[in-house]
Amino acid sequence: MRTDSRALLERMIQRIPSQQRRGRRWDAFSHRLEKHFGRLFSLLLELYGSNYDFLYFVEDLLFGMWNCCRERSAGLAEIDEIHEQDPSWFTRQDIVGAIVYADLFAGDLKGVQQQLPCLEELGITYLHLMPLFKAPEGESDGGYAVSSYREVQQHLGTMDDLRELAAMLRKRGITLVLDFILNHTSDQHEWARRAAEGDAYYQNFYYLFPDRREPDEYNAHLREIFPEARTGSFSYREDIGKWVWTTFNSFQWDLNYQNHEVFKAMAEEMLFLANVGVGVLRFDAIAFVWKEKGTVCESLPKAHTVIKAFKALAAVAAPSLVFKSEAIVHPDEVSQYIGTNECALSYNPLIMATAWEGLATRDPRLFRSSIIHRYYIPPGCSWVNYVRSHDDIGWTFDDGDAAMIGINGFFHRRFLNEFYTGRFPGSFARGLPFQENPKTGDCRISGTCASLTGLEKGIVMNDDQEISLAVAKIVMLYGLMFTLGGIPLIYIGDEIGLLNDYSYAADPSKARDSRWVHRVPMDWHKAELRHREGTVEHRIFSRIQRMIQVRKQESALAMGSLKVVDHGHPHLLAFVREAEDHRVIVMANFSDRPTWISQNDLLLMECPEGSVDILADAGLHDSLELAPWGMKWVKPPAS
Numbered sequence: 001m002r003t004d005s006r007a008l009l010e011r012m013i014q015r016i017p018s019q020q021r022r023g024r025r026w027d028a029f030s031h032r033l034e035k036h037f038g039r040l041f042s043l044l045l046e047l048y049g050s051n052y053d054f055l056y057f058v059e060d061l062l063f064g065m066w067n068c069c070r071e072r073s074a075g076l077a078e079i080d081e082i083h084e085q086d087p088s089w090f091t092r093q094d095i096v097g098a099i100v101y102a103d104l105f106a107g108d109l110k111g112v113q114q115q116l117p118c119l120e121e122l123g124i125t126y127l128h129l130m131p132l133f134k135a136p137e138g139e140s141d142g143g144y145a146v147s148s149y150r151e152v153q154q155h156l157g158t159m160d161d162l163r164e165l166a167a168m169l170r171k172r173g174i175t176l177v178l179d180f181i182l183n184h185t186s187d188q189h190e191w192a193r194r195a196a197e198g199d200a201y202y203q204n205f206y207y208l209f210p211d212r213r214e215p216d217e218y219n220a221h222l223r224e225i226f227p228e229a230r231t232g233s234f235s236y237r238e239d240i241g242k243w244v245w246t247t248f249n250s251f252q253w254d255l256n257y258q259n260h261e262v263f264k265a266m267a268e269e270m271l272f273l274a275n276v277g278v279g280v281l282r283f284d285a286i287a288f289v290w291k292e293k294g295t296v297c298e299s300l301p302k303a304h305t306v307i308k309a310f311k312a313l314a315a316v317a318a319p320s321l322v323f324k325s326e327a328i329v330h331p332d333e334v335s336q337y338i339g340t341n342e343c344a345l346s347y348n349p350l351i352m353a354t355a356w357e358g359l360a361t362r363d364p365r366l367f368r369s370s371i372i373h374r375y376y377i378p379p380g381c382s383w384v385n386y387v388r389s390h391d392d393i394g395w396t397f398d399d400g401d402a403a404m405i406g407i408n409g410f411f412h413r414r415f416l417n418e419f420y421t422g423r424f425p426g427s428f429a430r431g432l433p434f435q436e437n438p439k440t441g442d443c444r445i446s447g448t449c450a451s452l453t454g455l456e457k458g459i460v461m462n463d464d465q466e467i468s469l470a471v472a473k474i475v476m477l478y479g480l481m482f483t484l485g486g487i488p489l490i491y492i493g494d495e496i497g498l499l500n501d502y503s504y505a506a507d508p509s510k511a512r513d514s515r516w517v518h519r520v521p522m523d524w525h526k527a528e529l530r531h532r533e534g535t536v537e538h539r540i541f542s543r544i545q546r547m548i549q550v551r552k553q554e555s556a557l558a559m560g561s562l563k564v565v566d567h568g569h570p571h572l573l574a575f576v577r578e579a580e581d582h583r584v585i586v587m588a589n590f591s592d593r594p595t596w597i598s599q600n601d602l603l604l605m606e607c608p609e610g611s612v613d614i615l616a617d618a619g620l621h622d623s624l625e626l627a628p629w630g631m632k633w634v635k636p637p638a639s
Helices: 002-013 024-048 054-071 074-085 102-106 109-114 116-122 159-171 190-196 213-219 260-276 301-317 331-337 349-361 365-373 399-404 409-420 449-453 455-461 464-483 502-506 524-531 536-553 599-604
Strands: 097-100 126-129 148-152 175-181 184-186 234-237 242-245 252-254 280-284 322-325 345-347 382-386 432-437 442-446 487-491 561-564 572-579 582-589 595-597 624-626 631-635
Touching: 002 024, 002 054, 024 054, 024 074, 024 260, 024 301, 054 260, 054 301, 074 159, 097 102, 102 109, 109 116, 109 159, 116 536, 126 280, 126 487, 148 159, 148 260, 159 175, 159 260, 175 260, 184 190, 213 234, 213 242, 242 252, 260 280, 260 301, 301 322, 301 331, 331 345, 331 349, 349 365, 349 382, 349 409, 349 464, 365 399, 365 561, 365 572, 382 464, 399 409, 409 442, 449 455, 449 464, 455 464, 464 487, 464 536, 464 572, 464 582, 464 631, 524 536, 582 624, 624 631
Parallel strands: 097 126, 097 487, 126 175, 175 280, 280 322, 322 345, 345 382, 382 487
Antiparallel strands: 184 252, 234 242, 432 442, 561 572, 572 582, 582 631, 595 624
């Protein structure tokens, strides 16, 4: 097949006008085409090889790739060359991420430009702007119901504003990250509207059924994603008299990737965004893109084939474009999407979930187990580690992992839900349930980092000790993300301790989605307090800023070697990060009380005499004390 694809490629290239097939841009493109086309062809053959027009489909993709390459700006072509020489640039320790809604952060895209100095002050080099494409007014799943991938929401600005922002970020050394919502579109997207009008071509872009027979056959194997929205994964549309596959919300129509025209159309949208200046695309709901009857329709083998084909296509047309997977599935399935030929970046929901579990239990064993058994990924790839995101917290740990340390996974999730909604006696958290399912007892948790760590409770009670403990928890959580290896992602607002915003309940378009409680508008008055010593905002911001500064100086904190240290302290987590002859030992106290570490324990952790606490820039003595929820980053003397 390799020989057949090569001969095919040679014939297709001859269809490109000869005057275009010269110059530096063509030379680079043809070199990449030679390198990647065989793999791309094999992947497409697996997906769509039975179609009568398969070769025409491949040829159309080839022409689209070349047009994308030709139209890339000089700045983007330069980034392509740089990242081809350094394809794992995102594994460096100087990559620090932030995630914001443009409107909640700064009003619109031009406002984001004006506020870039604030992000640079923090040390951000990777900026994820939450969904900003055209979406229906009212309910739009926070922008994840896309009506057009080529238009920006009107209140945010224009596509030219986005291009300008992307160029400005590049000049400042900041990578632009956007969501690519590839499982579904809004029912207001042109494709969906044409389908609703009866256009057979576009009806085949989605899953439409005249009656309940096939939906019931599929539903027998599917899990409910949004049980509060509806039962099952299908919605009846009276206006067209059909059932529509809607995994998430009734206004989000799932795309039919068994139709090769859908793949081609979405490839065109992806390459358009690459030329706008996007450096990383977050592939939303990646596990759901391929459906087959009689299966759970999640993480099927051909879902991976689709993503790999997109990657091979991008490697030719826009090689600096990086994919990040968002797969909120079983931990064993999350890692299956990670690879240099698929998604080189991946969210790490297990680390997020077990970090919060450790806060509730004051016990880091499940978190420890997660980094021992489930942290390794292939070289050249990186985790994206986060404390909070725009989404809910789901308890995605493995029941087998929990059982190994004496925890019943089902009942433990019940406890965690009670704890983080404040129902459990003595809880410090002030969160809200999301998509609570009374049939299964399952739910997820909404809330800002500050409200879930006890800062809201402390402020309401005017309890200085509770406030101090909450500040320490926030800092420790982020300290873990800064040191584990991978890209740490800061949900902007956490660095100044923004609390839950309950006003969302008064907005009919948001009231049924508790996640809006933590999608908080930036409070610029509180942001100014980050410079005033003694304020809560300063206490959090200055320590997070310091950790980022130290992280960027320590090559051991890049993505790489991680070894957990055995010890006898029930509340202590300790691990070693190492790169060549550089080493940092990280210690975290999961307790409301101080933890003492003796000289012998320090030696066990490879902290000999002369070691330095690099956060405090102070030498260690014979023993050390970790404050409640405290951290130490210790650097041994050079050997």
